Amino acid sequence: MKRTFDTGNAAITEAAIWAGCRLFAGYPITPATEIAENMSRLLPQVGGYYLQAEDETASFHICNGAAMGGMKAMTATSGPGFILYADPFGWAVSSEIPVVVVNSQRVGPVSGITGAPGQGEFYLSRYLTHGGNYETIVLAPASVQEAYRLTVRAFYLAERFRTPVTVLADQMVTDGWETLLLPETAEDERELGLERVERAVHPGPDFYPSTDAIDIPPVVLGHNTGGACSDWTPTERGHDTEEVEWQHRHAWRLIHKIRSNRALIDEAEEWFVDDAEMILVSYGTPSRVVKSAVLAARERGLKVGGIRLVSLWPFQDHLFTRTAAYLTVELNWDGQLVREVQRAAPDGSRTHFFGKCGELPSVAELLETVGKILRNEPLARSGWEREAW
Amino acid sequence: MDRLAEKYFRPEKYPGTACRGCGLRLAHRKVLEAADELGLETEDVVWGTGIGCSGRQTFATWKGDTFAGTHGQVYCLATGLRLALPPEKRIIITAGDGDAFTIGFNHLLNAARRNVDMTVIICDNLGYQSTGGQYGLTTPGGARTDSSPYGMWEPNWTEDGFDVLRILKEAGATFLARHTVLDGQAPVESIQKALLNRGFSLVQLVYPCVTHFGVHSLGTRNLAEVYDWFRKRYGAGADGLATGIIHDASGSRPEFGARLRSYTERAGKGDAA
Numbered sequence: 001m002k003r004t005f006d007t008g009n010a011a012i013t014e015a016a017i018w019a020g021c022r023l024f025a026g027y028p029i030t031p032a033t034e035i036a037e038n039m040s041r042l043l044p045q046v047g048g049y050y051l052q053a054e055d056e057t058a059s060f061h062i063c064n065g066a067a068m069g070g071m072k073a074m075t076a077t078s079g080p081g082f083i084l085y086a087d088p089f090g091w092a093v094s095s096e097i098p099v100v101v102v103n104s105q106r107v108g109p110v111s112g113i114t115g116a117p118g119q120g121e122f123y124l125s126r127y128l129t130h131g132g133n134y135e136t137i138v139l140a141p142a143s144v145q146e147a148y149r150l151t152v153r154a155f156y157l158a159e160r161f162r163t164p165v166t167v168l169a170d171q172m173v174t175d176g177w178e179t180l181l182l183p184e185t186a187e188d189e190r191e192l193g194l195e196r197v198e199r200a201v202h203p204g205p206d207f208y209p210s211t212d213a214i215d216i217p218p219v220v221l222g223h224n225t226g227g228a229c230s231d232w233t234p235t236e237r238g239h240d241t242e243e244v245e246w247q248h249r250h251a252w253r254l255i256h257k258i259r260s261n262r263a264l265i266d267e268a269e270e271w272f273v274d275d276a277e278m279i280l281v282s283y284g285t286p287s288r289v290v291k292s293a294v295l296a297a298r299e300r301g302l303k304v305g306g307i308r309l310v311s312l313w314p315f316q317d318h319l320f321t322r323t324a325a326y327l328t329v330e331l332n333w334d335g336q337l338v339r340e341v342q343r344a345a346p347d348g349s350r351t352h353f354f355g356k357c358g359e360l361p362s363v364a365e366l367l368e369t370v371g372k373i374l375r376n377e378p379l380a381r382s383g384w385e386r387e388a389w
Numbered sequence: 390m391d392r393l394a395e396k397y398f399r400p401e402k403y404p405g406t407a408c409r410g411c412g413l414r415l416a417h418r419k420v421l422e423a424a425d426e427l428g429l430e431t432e433d434v435v436w437g438t439g440i441g442c443s444g445r446q447t448f449a450t451w452k453g454d455t456f457a458g459t460h461g462q463v464y465c466l467a468t469g470l471r472l473a474l475p476p477e478k479r480i481i482i483t484a485g486d487g488d489a490f491t492i493g494f495n496h497l498l499n500a501a502r503r504n505v506d507m508t509v510i511i512c513d514n515l516g517y518q519s520t521g522g523q524y525g526l527t528t529p530g531g532a533r534t535d536s537s538p539y540g541m542w543e544p545n546w547t548e549d550g551f552d553v554l555r556i557l558k559e560a561g562a563t564f565l566a567r568h569t570v571l572d573g574q575a576p577v578e579s580i581q582k583a584l585l586n587r588g589f590s591l592v593q594l595v596y597p598c599v600t601h602f603g604v605h606s607l608g609t610r611n612l613a614e615v616y617d618w619f620r621k622r623y624g625a626g627a628d629g630l631a632t633g634i635i636h637d638a639s640g641s642r643p644e645f646g647a648r649l650r651s652y653t654e655r656a657g658k659g660d661a662a
Contacts, residue, residue, distance in 0.1 A: 023469065023472060023473075025469065043653075044652070044653045044654075044656035044657045045656075045657050046657075047653060047654075047657060048653070049472050049649055049653060051468075051649075053465070053499075054495055054496065054499045055495070057462060057465070058462075058465040058468075058495075058496055058499070061458065061462045061465035061466050061469065062465050062466075062468050062469035063469060064465075064466055064469060065465065065466035065467060065468060065469025065470035065471070065472075065473070066469035066470065066472050066473045067469070067473075068456060068466065068469070068470055068473070069469070069470045069472070069473020069474050070473050071469075071472070071473045073469070087459050087460075087462065088459075088462065088465075090459075091458070091459055091462070221435050221454040221455075221456060221470065221474075222435060222454060222470075222473065222474045222475070222478055223454070224431060224432035224453050224454060225454070226399075226452065226453065226454065226455075227454045227455070228448075228449045228454075228455050228456070229455070229456040229457075230438075230448055230449070230455075230456060230457035230458075231457060231458070231459050232445075232448065232457060238449065239399075239401070239402070239449045240445070240448055240449060240457075
């Protein structure tokens with residue numbers, strides 16, 4: 001095992017290359033630029049290509065084109081670029097082309113603050129493209145080491161499910177410096193939980209199976225198999241069609257290939273949930289403060305637990321079976337994760353939201369809020385900061 | 390057409406869904422004739438399309454491998470694909486005037502700047518016809534369309550001193566030609582030259598839309614009258630646009646894929662560019 005001290009951006013780069021990524025196309029944006037810079041430095045050393053595209057849509061579509069030709073590809077951005085990925089992301093979803101997408105969230109809306117962490121793209125990562133009729137996979141790292149593992153995992157899932165996979169990080173993960181362990185042997189790889197799927201070529205002719213089966217290799221052009229790859233609703237042969245029946249089959253496949261195989265995707269961490277009267281829910285960097293707050297609350301004898309979502313989408317409703325007071329801790333002011341928890345939590349539960357932006361909450365702030373909720377006291381909030389969503 | 394259609398087109402996609410009298414079929418024919426005369430087989434070509442009339446009606450028509458991009462994005466897909474394909478594979482893209490010269494123009498210019506090896510055939514029907522006939526940036530000045538009911542008023546890319554191909558030349562394209570689909574063998578020869586150029590080539594093929602442009606802008610659905618208008622606008626000595634080979638600098642600039650492969654190889658050894 002090679003032990004280094006590096007950023008999440010570096011971890012993501014190293015992971016992508018380990019996973020077999022040989023093309024990166026991107027457009028510089030803080031705080032994800034270092035991924036592009038690292039890729040431009042490292043990819044040529046493994047015979048891979050770095051391209052700085054003319055804009056974000058081009059970046060993603062260059063990745064799509066390379067992936068359609070059989071290469072593993074990745075792009076990285078932050079919120080203002082992520083929204084521009086809507087079009088090519090949809091193209092990859094519909095034509096079932098695997099690409100890995102990294103979004104290092106910063107404070108918004110729009111350009112916001114470049115160097116401060118936010119979590120404003122929780123829903124955007126689910127509903128990035130138009131037209132609906134699809135399910136998606138989103139993974140959320142909370143540390144530099146996890147950024148490495150989840151980037152590798154994103155490539156693995158992208159190949160198995162023939163779909164783009166999003167790594168939804170935040171500025172603290174990508175810019176943060178921590179110990180990073182890199183595998184050197186097969187044993188290291190096992191220990192770090194790393195898996196790799198090599199790209200295979202689907203021989204056709206049934207390029208778009210109307211089943212929810214996975215592990216069907218993606219369409220790869222250039223082999224003269226009559227491969228057809230497009231944004232149009234396809235028939236089984238890959239042709240475009242105006243038949244609603246085919247649209248139904250296509251949508252069914254896009255949704256259920258992921259939902260029916262979610263055991264491969266679902267991942268979460270739970271702390272003291274079994275007897276908890278109150279459960280803190282979070283993902284990404286804030287979850288590290290949440291974990292400390294849960295431990296501190298337990299030391300004070302409070303029955304507080306925590307859930308950290310590692311995979312965000314498909315949403316893990318099954319984690320919210322306990323009737324309790326839930327508190328989501330998020331790096332946004334409007335409350336996004338809270339809505340899903342409110343929906344998933346059993347009847348009789350209460351759901352609360354703690355927002356912060358640009359900086360992490362403190363353990364003390366969380367303990368104070370936990371105490372008030374447990375004592376049924378109203379939460380102290382400034383006038384514009386209402387607990388309604 | 391039948392022999393070539395049988396050789397290159399999927400039987401279920403021929404004769405296609407274009408309107409009666411549409412010049413798009415003539416545009417296809419020119420490309421097939423050029424490919425056939427060069428001895429290209431289906432396995433030698435990956436065929437891409439954009440949106441609009443030419444995009445939708447050309448996608449998955451080629452018997453070999455085929456792809457389509459969303460509005461104005463197919464040049465980016467082709468740029469990525471170029472790196473994954475063996476250099477000897479040809480990429481042909483049939484896209485419309487709106488896809489290329491409007492929404493995708495930035496990407497088209499960058500593909501020209503990079504000299505990405507692809508042959509772009511612009512099937513130019515002078516506007517947005519598949520959406521019902523709105524003006525585009527090659528619609529003639531004064532032409533009445535669904536979105537220029539009092540006549541096309543915007544400066545466009547092909548009149549009043551503008552020539553979109555000149556912009557592409559400045560951007561670095563290494564082969565540029567313009568024809569109408571009524572020009573006989575000349576467009577076939579230009580497409581052949583375009584296919585032989587290992588770099589960014591573009592052939593603008595202007596073709597008549599009878600259904601919308603004919604009816605709304607020329608006031609006739611009569612095929613002969615519409616075709617006559619085209620001959621007058623683009624024919625020799627006409628006031629219209631120059632046709633023929635506009636710029637042939639084949640092989641004069643390094644091709645994108647070759648350049649990036651060479652850079653990658655040198656950089657991999659630690660050499661500077």
